[in-house]
Structure formats: structure tokens, C-alpha cells
Amino acid sequence: MLRMIIVCSWGMSTSLLVDSMQSAAAQMHISLTVEALSAGEFAARVEECDVVLIAPQIRHLRKSIEKLAQSAGKPVALIEPFHYATMNGKAVLEQALHLQASTREGTV
């Protein structure tokens, strides 16, 4: 079970990526919930996830989002722009899983 928040702006293009991630997760037999939120909604709901990813079009907010996620103890990373562009859900999912795994090792 992986709960993910993607912080983005309109949520239009991100919804395409989410679809692709859901089908990748189904193939890998992972139960995945993804929510695409604006930076403001994210600030209010940071507790409700395991991993935070940032869409490339709001990378200027990266620092403040990272600070908030880290203070809540959530692993956070910027989505690789080319994976975002090609809507490569599998690669982004792997990025998230990797991120989660490496954080776990770090804290234990």
C-alpha cells in the first residue's frame, strides 16, 4: 500500500500521468493511491501520504515543499521532467518506491 501526493498546478496533465501510474502499479501488484494537489492543498494535507512528488512545472516551489515534507517526515523528490513529459508512469512509480525504500533505510 503506497499513498502518494503529487504537487502540481492545474492537475490536468498530472491526471494523465496518474492513469499511467495506476496501470503500472496494477501490473506490479502494488495498491496505490495518488492524489494531485496544489501547493496550498498539499500544505493542509501533508500528513495523508507516504511519498511526495513534485511536478516539474512548479519546481520553483521545490524548496518550500521539501521543507514542509521533511518536517512531516515524508520523503520528497522532483519528478524527472522527461518521465513526466512522456507520461512514463512506471518510471515515476519506481522513483517513488526507491525514494520510500531509501528513506526507510535512513531512519531505521
Next chain:
Amino acid sequence: MSVMIERSSAWVERFLVPPLGAVASNIFLQAIRDAFIIFTLPLILAGSLFLIIANPPIKALAVLIAPYQSAILVPFQLSFGMMALFLAFGVAYSLAQYRRTEPVQPAVLAMVLFLIATMPVSDLTNLKLGDVLPYFGGNGLLVGIIIGILTTEVVRRFRGSRYIIRLPKSVPPNVTRAFEALVPAILLITLVWSIEWFVSVHTFSNADGKIQQLTLPILLMRAFQPLVLVQDSYPAALLEIVLMMLLWSVGIHGMNVVTAMALPFWLSTLTVNATARGHGIVTEPFFHIFAHLGGSGATWPLVIYMLRSRSAQLRTVGKVALGPAVFNINEPVTFGVPMALNPVMMIPFVLVPVIIVTINYIVFAVGLVHVPVVLQPFTVPVGVSGFVASGGDIRGSLLQFFDLAVSALIYYPFFKAWERILIQREEAAARPEERSERLPAEVHS
């Protein structure tokens, strides 16, 4: 060539990204943008539907509908027509989220304050709704935004401060919260009401020559009228499109940022166009519908070029980009070609929309196509959207196709240059023994 590209990329990262990023990260602009998208856009779009039905583009139909026009306009007037009221709620709510404080209380309070600001201090039972109604919509947006920001900023400072009413610990938290909000609520209501009282002692004669009491939104609109006129001009349109595309050039959502600043002006102008058949040009559809064909930067033609490209990277992106392009979504293009932070493609990425905006401004100014009157989702496909936006003028669609041809023409040489570079890189990557520093194998690392 590659060395030059890397140098200019470094220059862009160093000198262009920080200032543009700073503008885009402004917390108030973010809150306004969120409020617009989450709270008012659905109302605007639903309301537009009734507006279109009430003003059908075909003459025969218009005659048929005329007796029922006022009735059909009621849902429009109470949704789209009241958007400033809901924007006040939305701005207060979104800003509270960014400030990480409870959002519903300040948001509801902001609506109350907006109502107080919009109604003259007088015997309300005798007030004619029609006198104040325009200021609940496009003409009240500035007041809505200001009140939304003010409310949340004041309420959040009171929270946790000494100046609130405290109850014993045994009282349930919901009751405590209600009392916490009491002091800032009374303070803000008194403040806005007294200003409004002072303002509405004064009168003015409205468009029909009738004497009417002033209110805060009316006062503000009269003060900002010159600015609304200035915004509806070619230099302003040019400034806005350049800012949008510079932001996108460094990978930031430019349309969102500029929308947060210019929306009150765009909608005031559009409201006049829609109701009184005005001739304002620089409105929301001017950019979303007539400039950003296939997504910000008018990148539709690039998708076609990519599908037939010899570069594997561009072909891959082209396939993914085709579907979204139909609905004017082009993040695959922006981050896949990529356009953002790419010194070769950044040039036409700014230039093409600038030229299209220039052409369109002239076309609308001389009246070759009816000025935009209808707001619609930016996802409506090119061809249909031009027809609808101009209130059912087929020349609106033709203009879009003409602009696409211009875009195709200007993008072509830049696309070819970038394609050559990518093919070189891909060939170098395919021959591992020749991998060198000069031709990096990975395009995105």
C-alpha cells in the same frame, strides 16, 4: 554547438530562473490562482452555458428565445454573475491552507465582509438588486480578492494570540473555535461596515442617469477604470504574453501566474463584451483560446513534426503528446522536447505566441473577427473553441487555423536545428566507443 548550448543553459539557470521563480512563488498569487481554479471556474463554466443559450449565435433562434431571455439568464446571474462573492471565499480559504491554519472560518467570514462591502449602508429592504448585481461578478473581483486576503491574514494573527476569548479546557474544541473567531469577526465586520458607511454617504449618477449610492466595489472600479482600459491594449497584451512564455521557458506554469494577476481585468472586459456588446480585446479567451493553440506556446504543429522525426526521443514524445494536444495540454512537449530551459527552442517558444498575439490583436481591432465574448474551458479543441469564443463567428475558427500555419512556419527551422542535435547525440550514444565529453549520451540527466 553543444558547448554553446550548455553555456547558455547555465546562463538561463543563473539569471532567468531566480527572478521568474520568485514572482511565481508569491503566496498571494498562488492563493488567488487556486481559488480561481478550485472555487470559481466550475461556476463560471456552468454559468457560461446559460449565457450562450440566452444569446444564441443564430438570428432566428435569438428571436425565438427573446421572450425567455431573462429567465434563462437567472442561473447565469447567480453563478458566473456572483463569482466575486465565491472568489472572496476561495481566496480566504486557499490562503489559509498555505498559511496552515483552519480555512473554513476565515472563508465564511470573507463572504460576509464581501456582502457588507457590496451593499450600500441603507434600508436594504428597499434596495434594487439590479443596482448592485454587477458588482458581485466581474466588476467585484478586485474587492473579493482584497477581502479574501485581508480576512485570512487578520484571523490567523488572532489565532494563538492573547486577544481572543478563552474558555476553560473542559469546553469541547468546536465551541472553543467558535469563540476564538469572535473577536476578529467583530473587528473586521465593524471595520468594513464603517468604511462602507462612509463611502455610501456619497452618491453618483449611474449609466442610466439615476442617482445611486456608492459602494466599495463601485468606488474601486471607478478608480481602476483607467487601468482596465490600459490593460485592454496591445502593449499590455504583449507584456502579458512575454511574461507567460518567459515563465514557461524556465519550466514554470506561466499561464497560471499571469492569470492570477490579470484575471480581474480580463473578466471585467469580457463581461462588458458579453452583456453590453463591448469591443474589448485583451481577455482570457484572447490568450487561452486564440493564442495557446495546442497548449501554451501554440505547439500543435510541433507535435506533427515530432511524429515524423528521425530522432527517437522526439518520436517518443510526439506519440505521447498527440492526445493531450487535442485538448490544448502540452506538458509532454514542454518537458519532453524539451522547450523549457532549452536555448534553441526557447526562442520560437516566446516568439511564436508574440507574433500570433500581434496578428490576432490587429484582426480583432479592425473587426475581421468578432471579439471574444464567451468563456470556456481551455481544453476545448482548436476549431470549435474559436467559433464558440467569438459568439458563433466561424471566422474565429479560421483565425485559429491561420495562426496555426504561422506557428508551423516559424517553429520549423528551430525544430530542424534541434532535431539535428538530438540525432547526433543519439548516434553517438549508439556507438559506445565514440562516447565523448562533447556529445553527452544522456539528454536528460
